[in-house]
Amino acid sequence: MTTAGLSEAGQRLVEKILEGQPAALSRAMTEVENETGHAAALLAAVQKATGRAVTIGITGPPGAGKSTLVNALIGEYRQAGKTVGVIAVDPSSPLSGGAILGDRIRMAEHSHDPGVFVRSFASRGHLGGLSRTAGRVIDLMDAAGWDIILIETVGAGQSEVEVADIAAIKLVVSAPGLGDDIQAIKAGILEIADILVVNKCDQPLAEQTKRSLKAMLKLKQSGSQDIPVLGTVATTSEGLAELVSEIALQDEKQRRGDNLVDRKPRIRRNLAEAVGQLAKDRLRQNQSADIDALIVALESGETDYLAAAEAVLDGGQTNREIAATRLEKKTGS
Template sequence: MKVDVPTLVEQARLGRPRAVARLISLVEGASPQLREVMAALAPLAGHAYVVGLTGSPGVGKSTSTSALVSAYRKAGKRVAVLAVDPSSPFSGGALLGDRIRMSEHASDPGVYIRSMATRGHLGGLAWSAPQAIRVLDAAGFDVVLVETVGVGQSEVEIASQADTSVVLLAPGMGDGIQAAKAGILEIGDVYVVNKADRDGADATARELNHMLGLGESREPGDWRPPIVKTVAARGEGVDEGVEALEKHRAWMEEHGVLAQRRTARAAREVETIAVTALRERIADLHGDRRLDALAERIVSGGLDPYAAADELVAGLTGLPGDSQGPPSGPGRGYASPA
């Protein structure tokens, strides 16, 4: 059923949760009106502070998110939470447990909580997360907290979606530094050792500080990620966590980093949309004689795969192809639907 997008956007700006929910549902469902929705939201977005929280399962992401909501609400901020849960590989559904842990905020009109299923997308986020964040931003929320699924060392997509990335660790989860190795160690702007009332919390913080010291050399004035110890279930250390977030935001604004990150985020989103559109057009060619003809020329040795790809791209876009090799580097194929 076609919806009245301008009215829906206006209601969302007035803080109507049903309107916000409907807009995000249009995004998740890839509605035919998605382009109209994004066009209406474009002039309204760009004001919210987007904070991503990631870490291994069991470190207390949901509890920490809930504690941050309480802290920001005390400061008079309107807060939205986008909590991503893993989808079942069998039913496609998800246990949206984050809402249970954040139920204390359910009746607060200044808080909006939305759970999203990954629907098989890797990286810790749902593929429609960028557009959902834009909906929440345009709806006038001051802070958008994005909580990823429990992620491993290489699932660091949140760093590409948030203004500030928070990596959570907890003592007693095997090797104290294991969760922060490789990719995750490189994406944190703020590190939080949660459940700091447990044995080993100080050791985890020391090991993390040592690992950060072994990282890339920093120039004077560069941001050095702080390490904050919290007991989120009791609200201990949360104010220090918020202070660290606000310091990072101020540093980014002072050094122009915030604008750079948001521009890079928009560029990746455009790339994703374009690549997805091209992929759909290529998928439509399966069984088409043009694709079969290129494949036959490859098999016969009359054409190599890269030259064939060039011809295919030229035929789809009217532009000359330039297939130099497989894509590489972070951001290639970023956040495209599985």
């Protein structure tokens, strides 16, 4: 890895990030979020300092009380003397591209605390409950030395499984009465859970919700019945101590010999994002004869999109050849 491409100001910024200066972290986050020309080099420069933080993803349907739970978790970790970074993602308007980022309203009691750093992101059209650059932003926060990183997903009710790639510990939050049953929790989400949290546990039907969740877990693949189902009342911090110790238990299991967390899933996701973006950018700009040939082949139905995409990515042979081979294979079989 090299930090080449960083200006002097960029290198100073990296130093300040590693010293833990919040303003520097914030600046870098903007570069990464907007994928500026400095983003990649900044990220490379801080990689070695990552792997320390406990990254906790919080997902679940709207109305489950995710922001309030995040607020309560901040309180617990602050009491234990840990510093807490929060990444909160809100949806962008599909029409205007704008967004109202209001998650931090529910974390207002910690706003003035220098041991808490909350950053809001708009999803900018990215699906999966996160912003596209969320994984890379976590790297920055991790390197800046924040002990705990809480990642709150959009919570629009769609399958928000992406958080599984970037958070080491995934909390799936539900609450009583969100649907007729637990329909609100889509099966896909349930599968990523390390801990299931039933929030608003002081409400009627809380026990029933917990029971149905446990029953659903039993139907899944073996081992999933070991996933703990915990009850909380985030507004009063009831059940938070148990949640925090369960997180600690799981975190301990995930630590390697050097006490660092294996970040490979996060890196793989970041790489996938980077490859996807680069491929798109390159392809849009690419005026070469090879690509033109592929486009012609697609237009005439000689090849299909999957085959063509593979042809573009498997750069060894000429795209034309690959396209032809793929088509041959398909028609031959």
